[in-house]
Amino acid sequence: MNVEDLLDKFGLRPSAESLPAIRNLLGEHAEKERREQGTGDTELMKLCCVQLFANGDVSDSLRIWKAKSSSMDADASIDVQLLCGGGLRETKVYLKQHPAPEAADALVRIEACEAGGDFDGFSVEGTLAFYEDYYAEE
Numbered sequence: 001m002n003v004e005d006l007l008d009k010f011g012l013r014p015s016a017e018s019l020p021a022i023r024n025l026l027g028e029h030a031e032k033e034r035r036e037q038g039t040g041d042t043e044l045m046k047l048c049c050v051q052l053f054a055n056g057d058v059s060d061s062l063r064i065w066k067a068k069s070s071s072m073d074a075d076a077s078i079d080v081q082l083l084c085g086g087g088l089r090e091t092k093v094y095l096k097q098h099p100a101p102e103a104a105d106a107l108v109r110i111e112a113c114e115a116g117g118d119f120d121g122f123s124v125e126g127t128l129a130f131y132e133d134y135y136a137e138e
Contacts, residue, residue, distance in 0.1 A: 001025070003047050003135075012135055013054045013128070022051050023063060030067040033074050040070065042077040049082045050131045056124065058086030058094040065106035080113045081127050088114070088122055 001009075006025070010018045026048035033040030045067050052060040061083045068078040083106060084091040095107040113119060 001044065002041070003043050006044060006047055006051075007135060010051060012050065012132060014051050016055075019052070019055060022048050023060075026052070026063060026067050030070040030074070033067075033070040037071040037073055040074070042071075042074045045070075045074055046077045046079075046082075047135070049078050050135075053082045053085035053124075053131075054128055056085045056087075058091050060085060061091050061094060061106060062098065062100065062103060065102055065109075069102070069105070080109060080118060081122060083110060084119075084122070085124060087124060088119055 006022075010022060014022060026045055029040035029042075029045045029048075031040070033042065033045070049064045049067060052064060064078065064083050068075055068080070068083070086094070088110075092107060092110060095103045095110070110119075
């Protein structure tokens with residue numbers, strides 16, 4: 001499956017029924033990428049992250065973080081804002097309360113990027129509008 005196939009199958013704002021398949025696909029490619037950079041499809045991973053972002057479930061922030069941190073290529077491809085589909089404040093609260101070490105790592109990255117201005121003007125709908133334009137060309 002490639003980006004075009006995934007868009008055709010689920011769209012940018014997928015149904016709730018589609019989310020398990022998207023999560024599985026993201027997990028498969030993140031694991032490939034974690035084992036050996038370049039073996040996972042980072043553009044496909046990015047689209048999966050956008051689709052999960054569109055769902056707005058803060059618990060997906062860790063899944064997206066694991067994908068983003070699977071390799072240097074994935075880190076560059078998957079924007080940090082995609083961790084915050086449930087909202088910036090809500091995601092930070094969720095990560096602060098989560099016991100997993102990777103939650104603390106994700107929170108540190110979000111806060112560093114926030115301090116650096118990467119979240120200036122951030123909104124979920126604004127980010128989705130950006131990606132709607134981005135993927136309209138696909």
